[in-house]
Amino acid sequence: GAVVSQHPSRVICKSGTSVKIECRSLDFQATTMFWYRQFPKKSLMLMATSNEGSKATYEQGVEKDKFLINHASLTLSTLTVTSAHPEDSSFYICSASRGSLNTEAFFGQGTRLTVV
Amino acid sequence: SQQGEEDPQALSIQEGENATMNCSYKTSINNLQWYRQNSGRGLVHLILIRSNEREKHSGRLRVTLDTSKKSSSLLITASRAADTASYFCATDQGGYQKVTFGTGTKLQVIP
Numbered sequence: 001g002a003v004v005s006q007h008p009s010r011v012i013c014k015s016g017t018s019v020k021i022e023c024r025s026l027d028f029q030a031t032t033m034f035w036y037r038q039f040p041k042k043s044l045m046l047m048a049t050s051n052e053g054s055k056a057t058y059e060q061g062v063e064k065d066k067f068l069i070n071h072a073s074l075t076l077s078t079l080t081v082t083s084a085h086p087e088d089s090s091f092y093i094c095s096a097s098r099g100s101l102n103t104e105a106f107f108g109q110g111t112r113l114t115v116v
Numbered sequence: 117s118q119q120g121e122e123d124p125q126a127l128s129i130q131e132g133e134n135a136t137m138n139c140s141y142k143t144s145i146n147n148l149q150w151y152r153q154n155s156g157r158g159l160v161h162l163i164l165i166r167s168n169e170r171e172k173h174s175g176r177l178r179v180t181l182d183t184s185k186k187s188s189s190l191l192i193t194a195s196r197a198a199d200t201a202s203y204f205c206a207t208d209q210g211g212y213q214k215v216t217f218g219t220g221t222k223l224q225v226i227p
Contacts, residue, residue: 006158032214034214034215036217041222042219042220043204043217043218043219043220044159044204044217045217046214046215046216049214091156093158093159095215104149104161104164105149105161105206105208105215106161107151107158107159107161108158109157109158110157110158110159112156
């Protein structure tokens with residue numbers, strides 16, 4: 001199956017700093033990628049849809065100035081958590097697909113962010 | 117709000133037994149997928165069933181889909197300790213695989 005690589009897998013940062021998470025589709029082009037957030041022992045909540053070459057579409061309640069998304073190429077989307085606070089600590093995971101309706105979405109391995 | 121609700125939230129069984137998890141969703145879908153997540157790890161895709169399919173098998177996995185009831189079930193036969201994980205259903209409403217996850221079932225298989 002297709003491979004989606006997410007980096008870093010774990011990051012610890014200080015409050016007030018910004019953290020960038022990368023999501024790459026390694027063997028296919030992804031015009032659209034998705035970013036999810038998972039709180040401990042909870043399900044995954046969709047944060048935003050990342051569109052190559054255009055602005056991301058954010059879900060209700062997600063602060064776009066807080067979670068900056070850039071989809072600069074067909075194989076790379078980045079999520080930057082700006083001015084991170086301890087409440088931003090979470091598991092972030094991206095997904096991508098080839099775009100056709102009845103194909104699976106491929107997920108990255110996730111990033112565990114801890115803000116201290 | 118989330119699309120799917122899963123039942124049970126937690127399930128504990130003995131190795132060798134079968135495990136059944138159920139997922140209900142609210143709106144029409146193109147397909148439904150099941151994923152596994154080991155603690156603190158990423159998602160592993162298990163199986164995709166299309167809206168025009170009723171049953172699908174993959175190894176020890178059997179998935180059913182009832183679009184009239186907006187529900188799906190995942191059966192793991194002859195469970196193993198390595199099957200211990202959280203299982204999520206995910207549905208899409210069309211286009212670009214924007215999936216919405218269910219609440220998940222935490223499965224524990226006791227050796």
